[in-house]
Amino acid sequence: MSDAIVIERLTKHYGRKRVVDTVSLRVPTGCVYGFLGRNGAGKSTLIKMLMGMVQADSGRATLLDQDSRDQTPANRARIAYLAEGHPLYRGMSVGEAVRFTRSFYVDQPFRAVWHDRFVTQVLDHFRISTTAKIRRLSNGQRAQVSLALALAPDPDLLVLDDPTLGLDTVVRREFLESIIHLIQRAGRTVFFSSHMLADVERVADRIGILVDGVLRVDCPTEYFKTVVRQVVLEFVGTAPRFPACSGLVSQRQIGGRLELVIVGYGAEHEEIAESLGAVNTEVMEMNLEDAFIAYTRGDTAPLPTFEWERAR
Amino acid sequence: MNLAIARKELKEMLPLIVLAALVQLWLLFGTLGLLPEWLGNFNTGYIIPFLDPFFDGDVVMAMALVGGALAIALGLGQTLWELFRGTFPFLLHRPLSRTKIFATKLLVGAGVWLALTVLPMAIYALWAATPGTHASPFAWWMTASAWQLCLNVLLVYLAAFLCGLRPARWYVSRLLPGVFVGSLLLILQIAQFVFAPLGAAVTLTILLVVCAGYVMAILCVAESRDYS
Numbered sequence: 001m002s003d004a005i006v007i008e009r010l011t012k013h014y015g016r017k018r019v020v021d022t023v024s025l026r027v028p029t030g031c032v033y034g035f036l037g038r039n040g041a042g043k044s045t046l047i048k049m050l051m052g053m054v055q056a057d058s059g060r061a062t063l064l065d066q067d068s069r070d071q072t073p074a075n076r077a078r079i080a081y082l083a084e085g086h087p088l089y090r091g092m093s094v095g096e097a098v099r100f101t102r103s104f105y106v107d108q109p110f111r112a113v114w115h116d117r118f119v120t121q122v123l124d125h126f127r128i129s130t131t132a133k134i135r136r137l138s139n140g141q142r143a144q145v146s147l148a149l150a151l152a153p154d155p156d157l158l159v160l161d162d163p164t165l166g167l168d169t170v171v172r173r174e175f176l177e178s179i180i181h182l183i184q185r186a187g188r189t190v191f192f193s194s195h196m197l198a199d200v201e202r203v204a205d206r207i208g209i210l211v212d213g214v215l216r217v218d219c220p221t222e223y224f225k226t227v228v229r230q231v232v233l234e235f236v237g238t239a240p241r242f243p244a245c246s247g248l249v250s251q252r253q254i255g256g257r258l259e260l261v262i263v264g265y266g267a268e269h270e271e272i273a274e275s276l277g278a279v280n281t282e283v284m285e286m287n288l289e290d291a292f293i294a295y296t297r298g299d300t301a302p303l304p305t306f307e308w309e310r311a312r
Numbered sequence: 313m314n315l316a317i318a319r320k321e322l323k324e325m326l327p328l329i330v331l332a333a334l335v336q337l338w339l340l341f342g343t344l345g346l347l348p349e350w351l352g353n354f355n356t357g358y359i360i361p362f363l364d365p366f367f368d369g370d371v372v373m374a375m376a377l378v379g380g381a382l383a384i385a386l387g388l389g390q391t392l393w394e395l396f397r398g399t400f401p402f403l404l405h406r407p408l409s410r411t412k413i414f415a416t417k418l419l420v421g422a423g424v425w426l427a428l429t430v431l432p433m434a435i436y437a438l439w440a441a442t443p444g445t446h447a448s449p450f451a452w453w454m455t456a457s458a459w460q461l462c463l464n465v466l467l468v469y470l471a472a473f474l475c476g477l478r479p480a481r482w483y484v485s486r487l488l489p490g491v492f493v494g495s496l497l498l499i500l501q502i503a504q505f506v507f508a509p510l511g512a513a514v515t516l517t518i519l520l521v522v523c524a525g526y527v528m529a530i531l532c533v534a535e536s537r538d539y540s
Contacts, residue, residue, distance in 0.1 A: 044540075045540065048401070048538075048539070048540055051401070051405060052404075053400070053401050053404065053538065053539040053540065054538040054539070054540050055536065055538055073407035073408055073409060074407065076405060076406070076407045077407035079405075081401065081405045083398070083401035083402060083405075085398060087397065087398040087399045087401060087402045088399070088402060089320065089324075089397075089399060089402075090397065091323065091324060092320075099316075100316050100320060101406070103314075103315070103316035104314075104316065104406040104407050104408060105407065108407065110407070112407060
């Protein structure tokens, strides 16, 4: 099966800052891909480049086998895009927004579909009246209207830019469950960005982590959880610095403890720990959130210890 | 032209359009002597339509100024309003080429210009050309400067649209298309009155060429700019 999204060495600068740094990745057709990163990591910029809203400085991306900068209307009709913040025309009522969006998909020279009944069902499910003004809707309701509009053309690819941003916990959970329920069609690909780890863990088959514009992780979600380990080394006296080696993601020194996050912990790392004189080694599994934090936080300066602690 | 986008644009700009239409109607009907005194009747019986502002009661210039103000508000509104609300990604992701989307916006602006600047001017000219409506001579060549003013308004609209659309680091550089149009109109005006007078055909040709250039620039910027 071909890849729904192919990104090759995509790069973007804003001024002197490189916000997306030669990112390459492939999203197989039918995959739910969670794209993670902290605020300002470059997730939205990369998604906007994918959608042709932002021009890349170099590199290229293809969506459903067409260059992202030259998407034909027919191909764009097969791609749903939920931009960050769910922008809709606030002066319109929900019904007007539906009719406005629908007009682009019906009676077109290219093959496009629009499921009126689906929209009605989704709006009924969320108890959103078609006469309600968009500006009077809550963030969550606006997200739900956006979702209904995005899915009505039965897209093959969904690109969601932080769809749960600004939603409270209950609405976020409900929104995600709707997405999971609604996108379950064979062959439909979903690419969504988020900084909510729990959301990603619940839905994504595969994840990518962007750190300062660089794609640091691109693998199946389960694999990521099994391969990343937290290793705690204990020393007599102040812990030394762990030397740079393959798989070392981050290290944090707290008094006589050295907390490491290592990908693929093995014999090489054990040898280094022994050579440093660790008196105790503890290897722990990490959940996605802890692993993500370790990945995106990077090395931190040693934590200070309180004077009374030293005195004990 | 996409009717859904055209309807949306008109609806969003409706308060401005209605306001400008009311002012234009007031100016037109007042000049034609169709309004009661208390609402403003500018027809003193001594006006010579399209002769010059002094004899004309300034109505042509007033209509052009109202059209110009509407043009600026419309041009900026159609672009900056979308940018500030962040709705460009929603609109531009619809299955329609970017050129068609922006061409529709421009056609709506051109339609409003025709209806609220050219049409009142044309009605005024037709009234002036009708025998028995006023005690002064009239020839169609006298209306040339009014049509030039109409084209100026169109150019102002396109400049405002481009100012709103093109990305810029700070306000002054954002306003460059407007500054260029302002300077051009000033030079044309000076050239007509002070230096060797330019023929109306030459002036209109220059204005039409610049208008075409601005339309091309708008479509080019729309295609290439970042919507972040």
